Amino acid sequence: MAAAPGAGPRIIVALDFAEVSQAMAMAARLNPDLCRLKVGKELFTRGGPALVEALQAQGFQVFLDLKFHDIPTTVAQACKAAAELGVWMVNVHTLGGRKMLEAARAALDKSARRPLLIGVTLLTSMEDGDLRDIGIGGAVEEQVVRLAGLAHQSGLDGVVCSAQEARSLRVRHGPGFCLVAPGIRPAGSATQDQRRVMTPREALHAGADYLVIGRPITQAHDPCQALENILAEIES
Numbered sequence: 397m398a399a400a401p402g403a404g405p406r407i408i409v410a411l412d413f414a415e416v417s418q419a420m421a422m423a424a425r426l427n428p429d430l431c432r433l434k435v436g437k438e439l440f441t442r443g444g445p446a447l448v449e450a451l452q453a454q455g456f457q458v459f460l461d462l463k464f465h466d467i468p469t470t471v472a473q474a475c476k477a478a479a480e481l482g483v484w485m486v487n488v489h490t491l492g493g494r495k496m497l498e499a500a501r502a503a504l505d506k507s508a509r510r511p512l513l514i515g516v517t518l519l520t521s522m523e524d525g526d527l528r529d530i531g532i533g534g535a536v537e538e539q540v541v542r543l544a545g546l547a548h549q550s551g552l553d554g555v556v557c558s559a560q561e562a563r564s565l566r567v568r569h570g571p572g573f574c575l576v577a578p579g580i581r582p583a584g585s586a587t588q589d590q591r592r593v594m595t596p597r598e599a600l601h602a603g604a605d606y607l608v609i610g611r612p613i614t615q616a617h618d619p620c621q622a623l624e625n626i627l628a629e630i631e632s
Contacts, residue, residue, distance in 0.1 A: 406600070407626065408459050408576070409619075410434045410610030416443040420450065425619050428455035430627065432484060434608055436461045445481050457484035459576075459608075463516050465489035468499035475500045479507035485576075487556060490515040490543040497550035512574060515547035515555045520579040537561055541568070548573060559599035559607075566603030577604035582612050582626055596630050 409431045411419040419439055426433075433456045435448060440462060448458050460483040464471045471488055478486040488500050497515065504510045517540045518527075524535050532539060540561045545568070547555050554574025557565060562575050577599045596607050609626065616622035 404457070405429070405431045406606050406630075407431045407596075407623065408434050408606055408608045409613050409623070410436065410461075410578075410608055411439055411614070412436060412610050413439055413614075414442070416447055419443070419447065422614055422619060423451055423454055423456060426456075426613075426623065427620060428457075430620075430623055432457045432459060432606075434459040434461050434610075437463075448481055448483060452482055459483070459485040459487075460511075461487055463487055463489050464500070465492045466496070468492075468496045471496050472499040472503035475513065476503045476507070479504055479509070479511055482509070483511050485512040485514055487514040487516050488552075490517055490547050490552075490555070494546060494550050497547060497552060501551040512553045513551075514574060514576055515543070515550075515552045517543040517547070517555050517557055517561075520558050537564070541565065544569070554605070556608075559594035559602050559604050562599065562603040574606070575604045576606045576608060578608035580607045580609045582609075582629060596626050597632075600630060 409426060411422060411433055413419045423433060433451055435458055439447065448460065451458055460478050464474045465488065471492065475486055488497065490497065501513055504513055518536060522536060527536065527539060540557055541564060544555045544557065544565050548569050554576065556576045556578060558579055559577040562577060565575055580594060580596055580599055582595060599607055613619050613622045
């Protein structure tokens, strides 16, 4: 049984570091009662399952952000391995299609402790012109809505989406559909390579369940204080 969407800390700190030692040092400066952690492709490639286990041993719940996208059997087995590793959340690309998404969900349903299964619709760095470049017609929001609907129909727990699409997806799919919003920047922060961004307070008001925040916390002089400031901004 997966955890209910919205339960526990709502901020997911992105450990986007090149080295395992950097990620572990950052984790040591954060409070697992206040946040969860995201491990992406670069860090997992360097640190592997041992890194995830070390973070979990420190009390953190881990979002394994590997965006699985392959034939159904391969993705199903990858999701099964992630569940056995004990991660809290895992994601797959919705562009992999219905058979792949359903295979991933079926594999996780057999797990003793099932992680949340989240679909990636479109990357938050993409705009309408980027879609045209790869032969996909229509606007970003239109495609996000379509792919989120496919994820919902395929039994996924929710999707990763820009906070700008959260409101319409919440209306369409109700309170039980988990919305994970990257591209979150506290008021006054630089947007860097994210294009569709919102502040934490705006994103939660729009309907997001969890907020993925990286550099505004991890590059702060005092990461724990930066995290607490964001929480205070939300609560205000």
